[in-house]
Each structure stands twice: as structure tokens, then as C-alpha cells.
Amino acid sequence: MGGWYLxxxxxxxxxIESAHQSLIPAGGDVxxxxxxxxxxxxxxxxxxxxxxxxxxxxxWIAGRAADMLERGTSPDAVVQAVLTTLPAGEHIPFSILxxxxxxxAQLVECDAPPLFLxxxxxxxxxxxxxxVFRGRLVRTCQFTLQDGDHVAMVSAxxxxxxxxxxxxxxxxxxxxxxxxxxxxxxxxxLLGALIRMYRRLAEDGSARDVADVSIVAMHVRxxxxxxxxxxxxADPAQDEAALEKLMAERGSRVICGDTTAQVAARLLGAxxxxxxxxxxxADMRRPLDKSHPWAEVPPVSYxxxxxxxxxxxxxxxxxxxxxxxxxxVRDLPRRGDGATCLARALLxxxxxxxxxxxxxxxxxSQATGADAACTVPRRQDVVExxxxxxxxxxxxxxxEYL
Numbered sequence: 383m384g385g386w387y388l389x390x391x392x393x394x395x396x397x398i399e400s401a402h403q404s405l406i407p408a409g410g411d412v413x414x415x416x417x418x419x420x421x422x423x424x425x426x427x428x429x430x431x432x433x434x435x436x437x438x439x440x441x442w443i444a445g446r447a448a449d450m451l452e453r454g455t456s457p458d459a460v461v462q463a464v465l466t467t468l469p470a471g472e473h474i475p476f477s478i479l480x481x482x483x484x485x486x487a488q489l490v491e492c493d494a495p496p497l498f499l500x501x502x503x504x505x506x507x508x509x510x511x512x513x514v515f516r517g518r519l520v521r522t523c524q525f526t527l528q529d530g531d532h533v534a535m536v537s538a539x540x541x542x543x544x545x546x547x548x549x550x551x552x553x554x555x556x557x558x559x560x561x562x563x564x565x566x567x568x569x570x571x572l573l574g575a576l577i578r579m580y581r582r583l584a585e586d587g588s589a590r591d592v593a594d595v596s597i598v599a600m601h602v603r604x605x606x607x608x609x610x611x612x613x614x615x616a617d618p619a620q621d622e623a624a625l626e627k628l629m630a631e632r633g634s635r636v637i638c639g640d641t642t643a644q645v646a647a648r649l650l651g652a653x654x655x656x657x658x659x660x661x662x663x664a665d666m667r668r669p670l671d672k673s674h675p676w677a678e679v680p681p682v683s684y685x686x687x688x689x690x691x692x693x694x695x696x697x698x699x700x701x702x703x704x705x706x707x708x709x710x711v712r713d714l715p716r717r718g719d720g721a722t723c724l725a726r727a728l729l730x731x732x733x734x735x736x737x738x739x740x741x742x743x744x745x746x747s748q749a750t751g752a753d754a755a756c757t758v759p760r761r762q763d764v765v766e767x768x769x770x771x772x773x774x775x776x777x778x779x780x781x782e783y784l
Contacts, residue, residue: 396484396529397605397732398422401569402598403577410436411537411596412444416452419733419778420483423451424598427476428494428537436594443476451480457490458522465492465516473518477535481527484605491521495541498534498556499525503564505556532563532572533600540580540595550583570710573599607633608731610724612694613739613761614645615784620739624784625649627737629687634727637685639694639761642739647685654691657681679719690727692720698764701725705771728768733778738765740783 402413402424410429416422427444429436443464450460457478468474475494481487489497489508499506510523527533541552555576562575576597609631615624625646628635637643647654679700680693700721708714711729714722728734742759762783769779 395605396527396602398481398484398527399569399601399603399732400424400598401573401600402426402596403573404594404596405577405580406594410440411539411594412437412440413596413598414444414448415598416448417776417778421451421480423448423457423478423480424535424600425451425476425478426494426535426537426596426598427474428539428594428596429474439472439474440476443474447476447478451478457488461490461492461520462515465518465520468516470517475538479533479535479600484602485527487525487527489521489523489525492518495536495538496521496552498532498536498559500532500560500563501528502530503560505560527602529602529604530566531602532559532567533602534559534572534576535598536576537594537596540576540597555579567601568603569599569601572601573597605733606731607631607733607735608636608727609634609735609737610636610638610728611642611646611737611739612638612698612765613759614639614642614741616740617784618741620784621645622649624737624739627735627782631735634690634731635688636690636692636724636727637688638692638698638724640683641741642694643683643685643691646688650685650687652686655684657683679721682720682723690720690723692724695761695764697721697724698761698768701728702764702768702771705729705768705775709775728772728777729775731777734772734780736765736769736779736781738762738781738783 398417400415400422402415404411404413412427414425425444425447427440429440446464447460450463451457457480460478464476473493476492477494477497478490479487479497489510491497496510497508499508508523508525510521512519512521514520536555541555558579559572559576562572567575576599580595609628611624611628615621628637628646637646643654679697683691685691697720701724704714704722704725705728708725708729711726714726714729738761740759740762765781769781772779
């Protein structure tokens with residue numbers, strides 16, 4: 383996402399980290415989120431009741447809103463288009479939050495609970511404009527987001543929860559959100575806190591008549607990036623260009639491949655140091671214990687100016703295994719092997735760039751019986767599989783072949 387701000391001499395870009403959950407997945411609430419380099423939006427639509435019909439209506443609203451926003455339609459125009467097609471007297475609450483350039487936000491709420499926004503430990507009351515359009519109350523607002531802001535959208539079912547012999551209102555929830563976000567939580571942690579609070583309120587059964595509860599939690603922070611260079615270019619004359627692309631990365635710099643690392647070390651004029659062999663296996667002739675990380679993943683190396691240097695194809699494949707089925711960095715095992723470190727760097731990044739050299743490793747071609755002249759290198763296949771998995775997790779990923 384855009385939105386530059388300065389930290390010393392280095393410009394950073396703001397990013398909208400988001401997490402959402404519907405407590406009754408088959409209910410009438412539908413959430414859609416979308417993120418690119420320049421745009422983020424979240425749409426929350428709530429059916430007036432549970433069941434297939436309510437979910438179908440909410441799904442239609444959320445889907446149409448998302449499609450129009452992706453095509454560049456303004457949130458105001460989206461709301462008008464949706465409400466114009468709804469039958470008279472039918473009320474389906476929905477909210478749209480669009481953020482352009484990382485900081486320029488526009489909010490539109492139709493019969494929906496107001497947005498929650500906290501900044502620096504304080505609750506921010508947005509200057510919304512209210513109007514009635516086709517019998518529905520529509521609130522609109524334009525505002526600027528800042529680094530560290532926390533934002534939350536909830537469905538009407540959340541506001542209706544009762545607990546401790548009284549109904550909790552919007553302000554009660556806002557005060558709780560202010561306390562949680564004052565701790566510097568991320569979007570997932572804010573979502574978890576909101577879910578736990580609702581469940582505590584509903585413990586006595588007073589919220590059983592509320593069928594659908596959905597929450598969208600957001601946190602504004604600097605965007606995290608990573609660049610991974612794996613494999614020398616097919617044309618050695620492009621070696622220096624590949625290194626320049628890697629070193630231009632302001633976030634995490636990663637090299638995957640022993641030959642690639644040797645090329646980088648030569649061009650940088652730096653020493654490439656291999657991770658010391660474990661003390662319990664100092665004898666190179668003795669096989670490693672199967673429980674040791676080296677038995678599964680080759681050791682890492684160290685190169686000044688690069689954050690992580692690993693072996694190539696094997697490590698990439700093992701890193702993919704660690705990424706699949708894991709949603710957060712904190713879910714990874716606490717290990718220091720190259721594959722886990724690579725998976726950690728990839729999961730921590732919002733935007734990831736792969737630089738893939740197409741030079742064929744003769745040793746790999748010989749071992750696999752591949753024709754070096756016409757066969758796509760194995761590392762390209764592994765990278766493409768990894769890219770698909772990362773995109774499925776919402777990462778912005780690009781690949782450049784050299």
C-alpha cells in the first residue's frame with residue numbers, strides 16, 4: 383500500500399494488516415477483504431436473519447461491492463448502486479472501508495454499527511455525515527490513517543450482546559478496544575480479544591437469539607518486504623544486475639543457493655562463511671543424528687549485507703512445507719535451521735520479490751537425468767509452488783527470471 387512517511391532518512395510505506403472471523407460461518411454475515419500495493423478495502427454485510435436466504439443476500443451485496451471497488455468505483459457510488467437494486471423495505475446492514483495510498487481512508491456505513499478507531503491509546507470519534515437514502519441511514523466519512531492506528535468493524539449481532547445483567551453498547555466496546563490496543567497488539571490479537579469478550583458476554587445464554595456475529599480487525603503499520611535471490615542468471619553478464627536488485631531491498635535480503643551465494647560474495651568482495659558443524663558431529667566422516675536439523679536441511683552460511691543465506695532447492699522445498707498450513711510466524715517451530723529461518727522471513731513479509739536465475743546446475747541435471755539444455759530448472763518449479771502458497775496467504779508476490 384502507498385502512504386509514505388519518514389523514519390530518519392529511510393521512507394517506509396504503511397500497510398493495513400487485517401484479520402476477520404465470523405463466529406457462525408454458515409450464518410448471514412459475509413466479509414470480503416482485498417489488498418494490493420495501492421488499495422485495501424474491507425466489506426462487512428449482515429443478513430437480517432440466519433439461514434441460506436440471508437446469507438445469499440449478504441453474499442450478493444459483499445460480492446458486488448468488492449467487484450466494484452476492485453474496478454475503481456468509489457465507495458459512495460457502490461452504496462448507491464447496491465441500495466438502488468435492493469427491494470423497498472429490505473434492510474441488510476453493510477459497511478465499506480477503503481484505504482488508498484496506505485493512509486487515505488473512506489468509510490461508508492449503511493444501517494451498520496459505527497467503526498472503531500484508536501490512536502495512541504485514545505479513542506477517535508470520526509466526523510461522519512449522515513443522510514437517509516432510499517429509506518436507509520447512510521453514514522460517510524473521509525479521514526487519514528496513521529502508523530499505529532487500530533481499526534475494527536463489527537456486525538450488528540456483536541453490538542446486541544448482553545452480559546453481566548445488562549446490554550453492552552458501542553461505547554463499552556470502544557473503551558475495551560482502547561485498552562487492548564494500548565498494549566500495541568496486532569490485528570490477530572485484537573480480533574482474538576474481541577471474540578473472547580463477545581463469548582464472555584454470551585456465556586449466560588442471553589445472546590442466543592443473535593444468530594450472526596462477525597468482526598474485522600485492522601492494524602496500520604509499516605509495510606514489511608523481502609527479496610529472495612535463488613540461482614545465478616542464465617547469462618553470467620546479468621550476475622551484477624541480480625545482486626543490485628537484491629541489495630536494493632530495504633527489508634529482508636535472502637540468498638538461496640550455494641552457487642548464488644558464491645557469486646554474490648565474489649561481487650561484494652566479502653567472505654562467505656559456512657555455519658560451523660555441530661560439536662557433537664565434529665568428525666565429518668560420522669553421519670549426523672537423524673534428529674539434528676542438518677540431517678534434513680543443509681546448513682546456512684553468513685555473508686555481510688545479506689540477512690539469510692541458505693542452500694537452494696532442498697531448503698526452498700522444506701521452507702514450503704513449513705509455510706503450508708501455518709498462518710503466522712509465531713506458529714513456526716522454534717528452530718534455527720535454514721528452512722525454518724526462510725519460512726519465518728517469508729511469513730513476516732507483506733510483499734515478497736523472487737529473483738530466479740535460470741542457469742542450470744549441471745550436478746542436478748546429471749542426478750535427475752534432465753537435459754540441461756531444454757529442461758526447466760527444478761528451483762523454478764519449487765519457487766512457483768512456493769509463490770502459489772504465499773499468495774494463498776494474502777502475500778503480494780512477484781517473480782523475475784534472469
